[in-house]
Amino acid sequence: MSDETASFVAALFGKLPAPEAHPGCDECREFQKGRQIATEAGDGSAEADARVLWRNHLAHVHGITYQGISYQ
Numbered sequence: 858m859s860d861e862t863a864s865f866v867a868a869l870f871g872k873l874p875a876p877e878a879h880p881g882c883d884e885c886r887e888f889q890k891g892r893q894i895a896t897e898a899g900d901g902s903a904e905a906d907a908r909v910l911w912r913n914h915l916a917h918v919h920g921i922t923y924q925g926i927s928y929q
């Protein structure tokens with residue numbers, strides 16, 4: 858499997874590294890907080906959901922995608 862394919866598969870399954878909060882964005886801060894709470898609670902599926910929703914927000918609101926992958 859190429860690195861590119863691995864990244865794509867990882868994206869589908871929400872296993873990408875954590876997104877970065879966009880400076881000054883309250884929504885990003887909320888996503889970051891929610892993800893952290895899920896991580897601390899050891900809730901892997903909630904954590905993955907939070908990341909996907911956050912990436913969706915990053916793509917829609919900030920135009921940020923991970924290696925060209927968007928969730929739109």
Ligand SMILES: [Zn+2]
Binds near residue numbers: 885
């Ligand atoms: Zn944001």
